[in-house]
Amino acid sequence: MINVTKKLEFDAGHRIPHHKGKCNNLHGHRYILQITISGFLNDNFGESDYGMLIDFSNIKNIAQKYILDIWDHAFLVYEKDQLVLDFLKSIPNHKTVILSNVPTVENLAKEIYKILEPLYEKHFSNILFLKSITLYETPTCWSEYSK
Numbered sequence: 001m002i003n004v005t006k007k008l009e010f011d012a013g014h015r016i017p018h019h020k021g022k023c024n025n026l027h028g029h030r031y032i033l034q035i036t037i038s039g040f041l042n043d044n045f046g047e048s049d050y051g052m053l054i055d056f057s058n059i060k061n062i063a064q065k066y067i068l069d070i071w072d073h074a075f076l077v078y079e080k081d082q083l084v085l086d087f088l089k090s091i092p093n094h095k096t097v098i099l100s101n102v103p104t105v106e107n108l109a110k111e112i113y114k115i116l117e118p119l120y121e122k123h124f125s126n127i128l129f130l131k132s133i134t135l136y137e138t139p140t141c142w143s144e145y146s147k
């Protein structure tokens with residue numbers, strides 16, 4: 001088995017309601033998302049991805065469509081954060097992602113894993129699998145989720 005990791009970045013706003021410190025405020029991050037895929041090398045000589053686990057562009061295209069296009073420059077809001085939900089709804093066409101858990105970096109990493117795992121599984125026909133999602137919220141704060 002071998003792993004490859006693709007790194008992508010997106011910007012999003014959030015807040016942690018009930019947090020007793022500064023994270024209770026509306027603020028944003030440039031999130032760094034690392035997607036690690038595990039499996040075996042393609043040993044079919046002459047194929048485009050010969051010698052690769054998977055072409056990095058294939059990892060990116062799925063994450064781009066199902067995470068980045070939706071989450072980038074959006075506000076990530078907890079479904080029970082009614083004050084902020086009402087505010088966001090009052091802004092015409094605001095890009096908002098409503099989450100069933102508070103948008104801590106742990107919950108976001110888990111949510112991304114939940115979204116991407118079945119997509120990679122389908123696309124790569126069970127030969128490869130999503131090993132982990134690592135999400136950096138700041139250069140010194142991150143969470144890694146794996147099953």
Ligand SMILES: Nc1nc2c(c(=O)[nH]1)N=C([C@H](O)[C@H](O)COP(=O)(O)OP(=O)(O)OP(=O)(O)O)CN2
Pocket residue numbers: 016023029103104105106137138139140141
């Ligand atoms: N376990 C968690 N702790 C914190 C989370 C989180 O998601 N999970 N989130 C926050 C804040 O939202 C913020 O993203 C982090 O702020 P902060 O601790 O200030 O991070 P910095 O890298 O800016 O910290 P330095 O002060 O520069 O070390 C808080 N906690």
Ligand SMILES: [Zn+2]
Pocket residue numbers: 014023027028029137
């Ligand atoms: Zn934050």
